[in-house]
Amino acid sequence: MGSLVDPEYAIYTQGLTKSFGSHNAVDHIDLRVPKGSIFGFLGPNGSGKTTTIRALLALANISSGEVSLLGYKVPEEIGLALPKVGALVEGPAFYPYLSGRDNLIRFDCADRYADPSTRLERVDQALARVGLSQAASKKVHAYSLGMKQRLGIANALLQPRELLILDEPTNGLDPQGTREVRNLIRSLASEGITIFISSHLLVEIEQICTHLAVMSMGKIVAQGSVEELSTSEIRELTITTNDCERGIQALKSIGITATATGDVLKARIPHDQVAPEVIVRVLTELNVGIKGFTLLAPTLEERFVSLTGEGFDVAR
């Protein structure tokens, strides 16, 4: 068991809980974000992602549990951790009557560790990094949502960072912009920066993440490296046939309970229960005509949905 100042982890929480009244928005979560990882923090709307991030950054008080950020205890030592952390929390926010550049200057002035003599240079570098150099002198109220999102990322990059916490950074970006952000994140990660990125869409971040945690109703329901989470013990069996009844009988004889919809039989079986050739042999022996046959591990996406539920309603 890692100690609170375990240098392996950029973010480490133990039983982190944040409640609003009697409702636990974040419910005893144990986050383990390894240094150098690109950590995807997944969960549907209202599952507690932003609330967790607020607690990590000491914007909100912790109800119970322990948090360490880059080895510093939160909230006691947050002032030591924050200069090394860039963050986007619940979308970007700016002074609409100031230009993009002046907004970054404003936030940099608030950073008590920032060197004023390099301020303008750093601001312009950050703007260039997110492709906003051309629009830097435009007032933010004239920015599109995607431009604001980029400016928010630029704000997180005003200083060399060890950790970036990005809450839904691709929200509002077009496919091109999403790709650019993904590439930016890859290049930042290649510089050794740990990236913690929240999203409610697995497809948005699946390709870049090395680790994932899945939140549902304030709890972490899965966490680990992408390989660990992709190795599933369950296989999905799909058989297309015009003789469903006999097909079900045949599968039952080898211990598989299948359900039929139209001319499709479906079943979920443990990966080592029975080999595919055995299933096919049993079906042909009983003269069940096979028009299609697949035995697949579920995709990460399907597992994500099975963990968090698919309904449209927000959990709470």
Next chain:
Amino acid sequence: MLRGRSFVGSGSLFISELSVLFRRRRTWAMLSTISLIPIFLAIAVALSGSALPPGEGPPFLDRVSQNGLFVGFTAMIMAIPLFLPLTVGVVAGDTIAGEASTGTLRYLLIAPVNRAKLLFVKFLGAAAFSIAATFTLMITGIIIGVILFPVGPVTLLSGDVVSIPQALLRIFLVAIYVTISLLGLSAIGLFISTLTVIPVGAMAATVVVSTVSQILGTLPQLESIHPYLLSYYWLGFADLLRNPMDLGSMASNALLQLSYIAIFGSLAYSRFTSKDILS
């Protein structure tokens, strides 16, 4: 490039705060409106001729047409009960709630800025606006007075006559006096601003506090608490217009305002440093 860029770039959070405050159109709209008070007053007096008998209308009004230097004093007396507290209420009520409502507060705090320091800088910003407001009023008053009326040595309330430079010094002191008067209200606005994320609510509540204080100040039944009211010394700057100058009410006012700053500053501090930032 001037454009305020190098200005913000070189300074601390306080300079940044001033730069943000004074680049808002709202700030300039309020200062412009303040400057209209002496302008309208002077024009009205000029148009109505010099026939106003002494003692009618606001104090000093009868003297304006004889000496343009009185425009500033008279306008100040008119602006103290409502207009100045209104504008200071807008700025002080907006300090924290305004940043919270736009969401910029969370980005300031993770920049990172210490919460206590941010609060202090916000108070200084509101104080800077109070200075800007009182001096805008006084300086516009002098200018319009010089344009429309004769200007000469000023007869004080004690009957003594002082030279023009002496009179300008008194005008300067009155502006300082009124600025000090507004500091307690700024602290109250700052505290209310930490209670909400709706800036208009905080602004309105602050203005209500100043109004209630003045209403209580008119009730003779409450005479025992009058000296502790925020607005007790607000109109007390007449003492600066006597010879020899009486700085007693200036000192008592400063002490009273300081107590309000201490009380509401601590309340704001304890509230803000323990608050969840959820906006």
